[in-house]
Amino acid sequence: MTKPAPKPASKPASGPLTGRRIAVVIAVLALIAVPYAITEIYYVNIASQILLYAIFALGLNVLVGYAGLVSLGHAGLFGVAAYVVGYVLAAGYGHTLAILAALAAGQVATAVFAALSLRATGISFIMITLALGEIIWGLAYRWISITNGDNGISVATRPEPFGLPLDSARGFYAATLVVFLVAVAAAAIFVRSPFGAALAGTREQPRRMNTLGYHVWMIRFWACMFSGLLTSMAGILFVYYNEFISPQALALTASAESLLMVISGGAGTLLGPIMGAALVVIVKNVVSAYVERWNFMLGAIFVAIVVFMPEGLVPGAVRLARSAWRAVSRQKTGAPSVAGTEQ
Amino acid sequence: MTFWLLLTVNSVTFGGLLFLLSAGFSLIFGLMRIPNLTHGSMFMAGAYLGTTLLSGALGFTLDFWLAALVAAVEVAILGALMERLLLRQLAGQQLAQVLVTLGVSFMVADLCLMGWGGDPISVATPPGLEGFIRLGTAVFPLYRMAVILIAVVFAIALWLVLERTRLGAMIRAGVDDPQMARVVGIRVSQLFTIVFALGAGLAAFAGMIGGPILSVYPGLDQDMLPLALVVVILGGTGSLLGSFVGSIIIGFIYNFGQALLPELAYFILFLPMVLVLVLRPQGLFGGQIL
Numbered sequence: 119m120t121k122p123a124p125k126p127a128s129k130p131a132s133g134p135l136t137g138r139r140i141a142v143v144i145a146v147l148a149l150i151a152v153p154y155a156i157t158e159i160y161y162v163n164i165a166s167q168i169l170l171y172a173i174f175a176l177g178l179n180v181l182v183g184y185a186g187l188v189s190l191g192h193a194g195l196f197g198v199a200a201y202v203v204g205y206v207l208a209a210g211y212g213h214t215l216a217i218l219a220a221l222a223a224g225q226v227a228t229a230v231f232a233a234l235s236l237r238a239t240g241i242s243f244i245m246i247t248l249a250l251g252e253i254i255w256g257l258a259y260r261w262i263s264i265t266n267g268d269n270g271i272s273v274a275t276r277p278e279p280f281g282l283p284l285d286s287a288r289g290f291y292a293a294t295l296v297v298f299l300v301a302v303a304a305a306a307i308f309v310r311s312p313f314g315a316a317l318a319g320t321r322e323q324p325r326r327m328n329t330l331g332y333h334v335w336m337i338r339f340w341a342c343m344f345s346g347l348l349t350s351m352a353g354i355l356f357v358y359y360n361e362f363i364s365p366q367a368l369a370l371t372a373s374a375e376s377l378l379m380v381i382s383g384g385a386g387t388l389l390g391p392i393m394g395a396a397l398v399v400i401v402k403n404v405v406s407a408y409v410e411r412w413n414f415m416l417g418a419i420f421v422a423i424v425v426f427m428p429e430g431l432v433p434g435a436v437r438l439a440r441s442a443w444r445a446v447s448r449q450k451t452g453a454p455s456v457a458g459t460e461q
Numbered sequence: 462m463t464f465w466l467l468l469t470v471n472s473v474t475f476g477g478l479l480f481l482l483s484a485g486f487s488l489i490f491g492l493m494r495i496p497n498l499t500h501g502s503m504f505m506a507g508a509y510l511g512t513t514l515l516s517g518a519l520g521f522t523l524d525f526w527l528a529a530l531v532a533a534v535e536v537a538i539l540g541a542l543m544e545r546l547l548l549r550q551l552a553g554q555q556l557a558q559v560l561v562t563l564g565v566s567f568m569v570a571d572l573c574l575m576g577w578g579g580d581p582i583s584v585a586t587p588p589g590l591e592g593f594i595r596l597g598t599a600v601f602p603l604y605r606m607a608v609i610l611i612a613v614v615f616a617i618a619l620w621l622v623l624e625r626t627r628l629g630a631m632i633r634a635g636v637d638d639p640q641m642a643r644v645v646g647i648r649v650s651q652l653f654t655i656v657f658a659l660g661a662g663l664a665a666f667a668g669m670i671g672g673p674i675l676s677v678y679p680g681l682d683q684d685m686l687p688l689a690l691v692v693v694i695l696g697g698t699g700s701l702l703g704s705f706v707g708s709i710i711i712g713f714i715y716n717f718g719q720a721l722l723p724e725l726a727y728f729i730l731f732l733p734m735v736l737v738l739v740l741r742p743q744g745l746f747g748g749q750i751l
Binding site: 188190234237238240241242244245246248249250252253256257259260261262263369370371374377381411413414416417418419420421424425428 | 494495496498547550551554555556557559560561563564565566567568569570571572574575683686687690691693694698723724725726727728730731734735738739742
């Protein structure tokens with residue numbers, strides 16, 4: 119990364135075996151090994167939940183972390199995709215059509231969302247997305263002839279991609295992992311692309327970007343669409359995971375949970391939302407095993423993180439790990455003493 | 462005919478409640494530049510506290526109006542404490558402040574669920590107002606007329622405070638240009654506390670007097686907060702007139718929607734919001750406080 123390049127280089131300068139690449143390979147292998155290493159179905163299911171919420175958080179992070187637009191209505195988009203799967207399946211069509219329809223509906227909903235909420239930025243953006251999210255929740259709750267109201271829609275079967283049944287916890291985990299890896303790769307490419315750089319530019323200096331000839335609104339719009347796509351993917355996995363969707367999954371609490379995943383892990387990083395999703399899912403499952411007061415905990419964690427560690431838990435940990443790694447590798451290669459190189 | 466008249470009365474009543482809720486929301490937004498996401502919780506907390514004061518569970522029973530007033534004062538104090546102890550720590554960081562209000566709203570909702578349980582609590586109409594007014598063939602519930610009257614009185618009082626008093630002038634200055642207000646010696650941070658407490662108290666009062674109409678139940682906060690949001694998006698932030706007009710519009714749309722298209726009532730609220738966002742993003746009365 120030290121070589122000055124005209125484009126933001128995605129290739130590390132020092133060959134294929136950098137620490138980062140090794141870490142990614144190890145992480146992927148570990149994720150593949152999860153269902154073999156863990157025998158209890160319960161924990162495999164938790165791992166599936168973490169992955170699907172990580173996709174959701176990655177999607178939200180595109181807006182929160184890179185575009186600087188905080189959405190409190192993303193559970194609505196998540197829900198649109200999930201409900202469409204339920205509705206299309208209930209109407210008697212197959213899984214392929216259900217998933218395609220859900221992705222399409224998610225994109226349409228996102229486009230409407232974006233067209234309205236991008237009239238504003240900053241705090242007003244939060245308000246508008248919150249109102250829109252609540253309206254989708256209201257639809258799910260009250261439009262009983264379509265959504266079955268509070269009783270929700272059940273999905274009887276899971277799809278069988280390429281003849282592989284997803285009915286078992288392990289099968290479902292494998293499918294979720296594939297989607298998750300695709301999502302992470304897409305997010306990584308997106309972030310490193312010129313478009314990602316332009317998006318970060320609109321976050322930091324919208325006026326200058328405009329002066330430089332970038333269409334700020336359009337950049338934000340496509341960021342919303344990408345965010346909505348990842349969110350819809352998570353919503354589809356969610357409805358298949360639970361085999362059920364009800365308005366609860368669209369409530370403000372759900373939007374807030376996903377936002378908590380992003381900011382607790384560290385917005386604007388790739389790893390942050392994933393770790394945040396793991397944290398929230400684990401805490402939620404652990405806490406709800408002992409106390410019923412998850413909402414209180416959610417609120418308290420929210421307040422604590424915002425007040426005491428606004429940059430998120432992961433960036434701090436990553437910084438520590440990096441300096442430790444540097445110290446270790448220096449010792450191994452016999453580099454000049456630490457005191458000499460550090461200012 | 463009677464149906465439509467009654468629906469109209471209900472709409473105006475609900476609009477009045479919404480005005481009490483959203484006037485404070487709008488002023489807080491105008492002054493502090495943050496949507497106070499605990500506003501729905503304050504509405505609900507006011508109603509719950511009021512019902513407890515009414516029920517005599519504390520060993521004494523208050524009159525309905527006194528209960529509403531005491532609940533409003535209690536919630537106003539809580540609001541002031543929250544502003545002082547939490548939001549003040551994050552001065553200037555609007556996003557953090559919004560997230561804190563969101564976190565607190567979940568905590569309040571769960572605390573209310575813990576304290577008052579999951580069953581809806583109905584609030585009896587205050588004695589003397591159970592009756593009806595007859596005008597020809599039409600019949601109007603007395604209590605709803607009273608709520609309309611209260612909302613109008615509060616609207617006028619708020620207007621007078623903002624327009625005619627020193628405090629009002631300071632608030633207007635703060636909404637208009639906080640930096641300049643500071644420069645001329647107004648303690649804007651103190652105004653934050655006052656306006657936050659005022660808004661919280663108004664919301665709690667609205668929650669209690671809305672009790673006989675809406676009853677009190679878990680989730681009331683999440684029903685009311687989006688309505689306040691839509692009112693303020695519609696009317697424009699920081700504008701008293703905007704919240705008044707917005708409240709009446711939303712009151713009508715919500716009630717007529719529920720009567721005519723019950724399944725889509727919530728969705729129909731969306732339409733005026735879309736229109737305003739597309740045609741006039743600053744809201745109908747954005748940029749003018751009165």
